[in-house]
Amino acid sequence: MRGRKSGGVKARDLGPFVPDTIHQGDALALLSKLPAGSIDLVVTDPPFAIDFRAQRGNYNRTGSRVLDGYREVLPDQYRDFTNRWMEEAFRVLSPAGSLYVFSGWNRLKEVLCGLDRAGFHTVNHLIWKFQFGVFTRRRYVTSHYHILFAVKDPSDYTFNKQDHYPEDVWVIPREYWKGRKKTATKLPLDLVSRILAYSSDPGDLVLDPFIGSGTVAVVAREMGRHFLGFELSEEYCAFALERLREEGTRGGRAAGSGNAEGEN
Numbered sequence: 001m002r003g004r005k006s007g008g009v010k011a012r013d014l015g016p017f018v019p020d021t022i023h024q025g026d027a028l029a030l031l032s033k034l035p036a037g038s039i040d041l042v043v044t045d046p047p048f049a050i051d052f053r054a055q056r057g058n059y060n061r062t063g064s065r066v067l068d069g070y071r072e073v074l075p076d077q078y079r080d081f082t083n084r085w086m087e088e089a090f091r092v093l094s095p096a097g098s099l100y101v102f103s104g105w106n107r108l109k110e111v112l113c114g115l116d117r118a119g120f121h122t123v124n125h126l127i128w129k130f131q132f133g134v135f136t137r138r139r140y141v142t143s144h145y146h147i148l149f150a151v152k153d154p155s156d157y158t159f160n161k162q163d164h165y166p167e168d169v170w171v172i173p174r175e176y177w178k179g180r181k182k183t184a185t186k187l188p189l190d191l192v193s194r195i196l197a198y199s200s201d202p203g204d205l206v207l208d209p210f211i212g213s214g215t216v217a218v219v220a221r222e223m224g225r226h227f228l229g230f231e232l233s234e235e236y237c238a239f240a241l242e243r244l245r246e247e248g249t250r251g252g253r254a255a256g257s258g259n260a261e262g263e264n
Helices: 027-031 075-092 108-118 189-199 215-222 234-250
Strands: 021-024 039-044 093-103 121-129 144-151 169-171 205-208 226-231
Touching: 021 234, 027 075, 027 226, 039 075, 039 189, 075 093, 075 108, 093 108, 093 189, 108 121, 108 144, 189 215, 205 215, 215 226, 215 234, 226 234
Parallel strands: 021 226, 039 093, 039 205, 121 169, 205 226
Antiparallel strands: 093 144, 121 144
């Protein structure tokens, strides 16, 4: 299903922003500056409101190589936080716009309710299955994330069918950057590539209001889409900008290598 979209990104009013830029600041404040209907697709991995310490040795990684600056949302503030940014995301999306939002199971209820409250129509509840999770002793190991695919208009949105039988469980390995600086959380390039292939067209404008390590921007540029990113952490914003410069110089993505033992 291909949505009816307005003209190219150059013809749009983006307020104080220009395409293909990343801005440091609070997502809610920056979203409010975007004109209504100016974005084709939102892809984002917001904070999960869990007890997550960025430099903890998850996945056998070396804490000193994990970039500081991760910001979490307090659990008692998460519902309001989710409602507010989703309302803004709904406002800035074009009439045929779509949203993909990542969530852990812990706060999935707030995410689903936030989508409904903002006015979205949930099309699919996808599962991203990765190769392993953090070791546990008294419960099952969590080795998946939820991805909610939602749209403004269920009769008019972009869906470029890539496979004859596209299933809603995606098995995609995490990326590991052995011996390199990294952010505490990052999405695999292949995962974001799949989302953009299905739900955007060349020249579309993709927004990530919690851009973190910059993966959405990197993939959007590679695939001929435009991007706009917001990031609260000054350290993460600098990291994402540097990653864009480095990978642009190399002329393509720096592939992460899968490693079942961890990334170090």
